[in-house]
Amino acid sequence: MAPAVSIERAATLAIKKVNKPTRKDSGYQSPSPIDSPRLTVKLNDGNEIPQIALGVYKAPNGQETEDAVIAALDAGYRHIDSAARYANEEACGRALKKWFEKTGTPREEVFVTTKLWDADHGYEATFNALCDSLAKFQLDYFDLYLIHSPSDDKEKRHESWRALETAQKLGKVRSIGVSNFGASHLDDLLAEANVVPAVNQIEVHPFCQRQDLVEKCQQHGIVIEAYSPLARGNKLEDPRIVRIAEKNGKTPAQILINWSAARGNVVLPKSLTAHRIKSNMESLDFTLSAEDMAELDALGSENYVTGSLHRSKD
Template sequence: MPAQPTTPAQIALNDGSAIPQLGLGVWQVDQDITAEVVGWGIEAGYRLIDTAEGYQNEEGVGEAIRSAGVPRGELFITSKLRNAAHQRDAALRAFDETMAKLGIEQIDLFLIHWPVPSQDRYVEAWKTLVELRQAGRIKSIGVSNFNQDHLERIIAETGVTPVVNQIELHPRFQQRDLREFHAKHDIRIESWSPLGSGRLLNDPILASIAKKHGKSVAQVIIRWHLQEGLIVIPKSIRQDRIAANFDVFDFELDAQDLQTIRGIDSPDGRTGPNPATATFLF
């Protein structure tokens, strides 16, 4: 068997850029500790950092970028447009605020956080992201929590396909139908809540696979995401778990493991809001 890599793969995007396959998410990380948490992540080896305007911790990410001792070109920074700023002028102002908080000249990936179809402005938001990319302020543009009909509409109305759709995805909610559409259109999937909001950590089926490999359940789940070709952004505020979540390159799930995990998929496995009906603004 060939030697396993010791760092995340770089996943090619449809615009010619590439993204690290394993990154650190900072959802629900308090602004006061974000810089320290992200610093631990960078120290452990993470180079993809995922934040959002709605997380209210972009300043902490920016502080970590400046103090990390890692060249800016080695880091891949993602943020997301808040739901209340889909109108063009509001989106431009919100983006300026993001860049000021992060303290960077160009962001690697910027996403529309939710489509919020009830306000029907996500196409306008997408056109604004296209404009910002053309101006050189964003390297790559994508979306988050978009269903197939939302994707079809923005592609049809702009001719621009997102590089990434960041969606809830984990072993109990595998979204395979939606993944087929993404593969057909060369849209990479990035998994949020990859551990099922922690609900999968006591799953007996996953625990048996973890025991077989001498790994934790979290490590098995992260490894599953990697082997499924997904980009994955686990989150923790504990230094030991941040490091452990990155320690997933010295083992491989076999065909039986993958088949077993496929069997725990459930159409009722969603833990977060449904993008078709989510109306919250922030």
């Protein structure tokens, strides 16, 4: 294993001459109001991220996941969200390779995200884990690489972020961010970071809105990536959601996804079924009324949490 200084030296030699936001100047500008969901969201480092992604949490590392990724790409998705913890990076990589070869689509047109698992925190361990994920995906770079959850070891957490900053300089990843970080985790990180996280991937849906944390992220230009936007399917039969869906001629899932996208979030619905994948993609082609949005906003007091990595009180 190469010593950390070698990685740092390589970064110095390979650094790209681009301006990266710092904690003192995130480069963030308040977004202008929008009347309908955008198909892409601009990150604080200047990169753009497709607003809807195929999530592959708990998807197997085999043909079923390959088929789902290809179905998503065929349906118009240009964002795949995986993680080392999901243990399906190889399947996602195989699907991408097949689809690129089949369609002739350039690699640059698909946004690929994966994440560092807790066991790999620390400077060298993080860098090695990222390279291992690249090998599994059969890719030269990731569009976005995230710390999956904040290590309880604050020093290791900061070392991991420093490794991500190095990897970004080396061109192994274009944007870097975090996941499941609460306000205190962000404050600790921003106090020492040279690069402001581009995103914070957290559980967000009408029944779990986490408004204080969302506002904290917005202050620093950190985009919210909303995982479990369907509350893991547990709220699809809620009569309030069903009524709004029927009123708009849409499915309950489409209502939940649209609500999140209308707030400017990147939305990560998970499905392995082709027709649901396509239906989820169609969630951005309509606009909820102000009345419907207000009714959905009012559901936030329930604070319904489904994810085990939702570790902070905010």
